[in-house]
Amino acid sequence: MKRIGVFICWCGSNIAGTVDVEKVAEAARSMPGVVYATDYKYTCSEPGQQMIKDAIREQHLTGVVIGSCSPRMHEKTFRKTVESAGLNPYLLEVANLREHCSWVHPREEATTRKAIDLVRAAVAKVARNHPLHQGHIPVEKRALVIGGGIAGIQAALDIAESGYETVLVEREPSIGGRMAQLDKTFPTLDCSACILTPKMVDVSRHDKVTLLTYSEVEKVEGYIGNFTVTVRRKAAYVDHSKCTGCGLCMEKCPAKKIPSEFEMSLGRRTAIYRPFPQAVPNKPVIDREHCLKFKTGKCGVCAHFCPRGAIDYEQQDQRVTLHVGAIVVATGYDLFDPALYSEYGYGRYPDVITGLHFERLVNSSGPTGGHIVRPSDHKEPKNVVFIQCVGSRDEAKGVSYCSKICCMYTAKHAILLAEHVPGAHPYVFYMDVRTAGKGYEEFYKRATEEFGATYIRGRVSKVYPRGDKLVVRGEDTLLGKPVEIEADLVVLANAVVARHDAAEVARSVGFSYDGHHFFTEAHPKLAPVETNTAGVFLAGVCQGPKDIPETVAQASAAAAKVVALFSKDQMATNPMTAQVDPACCAGCMLCEPVCPYHAIRPETIQERVGGKAISRQVASVNEGLCQGCGACTAACRTGCIDLKGYTHQQILAEVEALCL
Amino acid sequence: MKIAYYPGCSLHSTGIEYDLSGRRVCQDLDIELQELPDWTCCGASSAHVTDHVLALALPARNLALADDLGLDVTAPCAACYNRLQVTRHELAHDPKLRQEVEELLGRPYTGRAAVRSLVDLVASVGEEAVRQRTRRPLRGLKVAAYYGCLLVRPAGILQPDDPENPQGLDRILAAAGAEPVEWPFKTECCGASFALTDHTEVVTRLVAQLVDGAQAAGAEAIVTACPLCHSNLDMRQETAPGATPLPVYYFTELLGIAFGHSAAELGIGKHSIDGTQLLAQHGWSQAV
Amino acid sequence: MSAATELTRAWANGAGFVREVERLSGQKVASCYQCGKCTAGCPMAADMDVAPRQILRFLQLGLQEEALNNSTIWLCASCMTCVARCPREVDLPRIMDALRQIAVRRGRVKERRVYLFHRLFLAGVRRGGRLDELRLVLGYNLRSGQLFKDAAKAPALFLKGKIRVLPEKTSGAAEVQQIFARWEARKP
Incomplete structure (x- = not known):
């Protein structure tokens, strides 16, 4: 015999202001199986919860609505x-009388009727609920971090510092990522390498961290607590257990004119190379595509000189x-x-470059030793035009x-230009200057006031050469006139x-991404570092544009989530999973x-x-992986x-209560 | 290859040399042109300034004529080509508009006939065909290929290779042995129909910018594929005393020269700025 | 200095006009974020009295007088450079077309000679099916009161066979006349 209790919450005036809650409770009393129904101002409050507990005990309830x-x-x-x-x-069901009813309908008779219908459906369902029990799975207390930029380095360090084994996988020959390419960082103008390289060294020397550079994650299987990951370690053709990083091979390598990826092709590298001098690990790899030994079979100079x-070819x-x-x-x-x-001529005119090129040009360990020069003729530029929002918005x-970071790094470039090149004049074409961040607006102010950057509000329409200059045409929308700047760079x-x-x-x-291919967080506000895969x-x-401080904060947050997961030996699983009836599958x-x-x-099962005795194939659900979405239940032709928790029987009962 | 030919009004008057040279070049490349019978004006800018539906109906009539012939249609004039192509696109994407236009036309419109510019048509025959047909390569002739607006924009409909720096015309000219220069004003506007209004000073200014740009890039001539651009560049070029103006050719004229025709056959003598002298310097005036 | 423009009244008076422009042009004026890329690339901007970008600003605020009473809408050459570069995919020439059509309807044509040219052009097409360039130029010069404009260029063109003395005949002309007649009949 079912004994169901119904509790109608006022939610202050959120529900009671629109729905006649007393009438709903009254109606509930005559629903099948209901032995108790009442209404209360704030059911989620301490006394509200106590009222439910008392009713369960006193009325010997077998189900609660x-x-x-919203649930x-x-x-x-309420489950607790x-x-x-x-x-x-x-054995609890929540009828959503607020988001599905009182918030979206006017105060009228029909709204109360709808509330009663929603409660009736929940009552019909809870009468068919069965007790469900959480399972437990063991947790492998080792983390994988994919990507060795500042985000990956920070996450790996935080997890390792909490005492857990961490594997950091990086595709390039060195960790460091984009931040290693930057010269200074806004708004403090800290040298990027000076704050990054100590962390690179820390993570590589940490006894809990295994560093797998020049490696790529190929396959991930399994589920939370129990992932199996296949990583491909690309052949470096250098045995790093023997290599001391002396650099003699790079000195002797005859293929010296290969455009350096790290230097944005502004500098050259050899075929056996490390991306930059502070690389971690500081050991070279051979780029097969450009190596003479691999291309022609002749050479072998590096092997000859390696002490x-x-x-190892x-x-x-x-x-x-x-x-x-965890990952x-x-x-x-x-x-x-x-x-x-095409109207900006990037790729056609050598003196049209990107911000990252500028970072390398201004960096003292960059290809020009920190002298800002034009790629075309190596002359020092005086008038430099910075164009923001190229591709963005x-x-x-x-x-x-x-893209969030460009306003700030362009202000930084304007400052660095003025600092490096006496008499230089930075011009910035902008759409809106967006400087939301601590000390950011002040930084922008310095760019204009102290360093003389001229800001022009408007989008550039075209860049074209005139003699050895580049003519930049835009509208100064504040002036209301087309303007032209003869720029050097x-x-x-x-x-x-x-x-x-x-x-x-x-x-x-196995997680989702948005229309721009940024990875999707589980909830944009309340679960910003989780994915929809546990x-x-x-x-x-990778989750969306952000600057270094935000990246570091998010990395530490992700690490905290991993550490929280590892703090238990076992993990409770969601019992609302799919279940196959093998007899009829x-x-x-x-x-x-x-x-x-x-x-x-x-799965193969034996039957008589x-x-x-025969054996046949049936479907089988891995409860660790199943997230309870229900897609399979709709696809199953035999039902x-x-x-x-959402059986056909339960859902049909709800539908019946609503429609019949 | 056989294709319907829509000369448009200009090619029967101020752009007559484009008509002459275009027909010869097509013949040389085994492109059979069948002039649309009873073709009428596309309405040009004046129609779309006045009314959107009228501006579609005037070109649509000519497209319907091509439909009747069961042929695709080529329009050498960039303005006509633009109006025909835009009309075909709009009517294909808006059934309601198409119905309105059919009502104005009083005849059915199917949209079967595809529209090709003459540049595109020659390009589709292939650079190799141009190279093979070339009897005297235009070796040493530095030209600025000028596309103007109407061959490339709106890019969403006309689908040029690159709306800011197209290459189609350059490649054809290179196949004929000429040296197209890299210059930044390939698709800048020449002022179009404003040459005929009292805003001629605008056209003079825009033409000057184009000519300066072509000269700065080392070009000896500008090459067009549009009778409006041609007449603006040819008739509104103001030259400083003592300086030589830059001759302006239709691309078909230069192809015709490369294919061995005489300047006279191709109508090159009809330019305002003498176009024969430069050819004579290279020894290309007579037929071979 | 003139008094400030009161915007609530401007919008109350101009909203219907803006919707009409949007309907005729198929564009949304709110799409524009006033970056000025259109104006910067516009070949005619130097000769216009207001920047092309500002036309859209007038429309965003419902300022119909300003949007109609300017030379800009008449000087747009429909070269489509702005459309090719607009980050918000606004077809500004279509908006210019719509504004010119409304300006004509309301008798508010700022550039009368440009309008005269277009009118004579279409009248010529209507008459003969094809455009007769000679008659267009003669008619324009006569009616715009600049009889001898470009007269020096005429003899050379004439001698080179570039000007037809007699207009071309096409049997398509009758059909074109019908197109114009039907079009006129359906105008409100």
């Missing part, structure tokens, strides 16, 4: 309430399997290709969003975009491809049919998959 706000708000709270009164927490015999890629309990994704970003703005050619602040292979990474690890966390620009496996979590696999 609470008509209140997203307080379902967890009923559990503490001795009832299974899954340790570390060169026969080295092969290796695959490493890792078992980890932090910190794969960083790319920059928008400004050649798509441009749905026609670029991306719709604001043009610097484009190109948009921050997701990495070209971001979608691939998201699919292989155990996978985000840090840095036909083994068609249509459910397998619809499962977004790869939780369904075929007519006294004979043999049920979602616990």
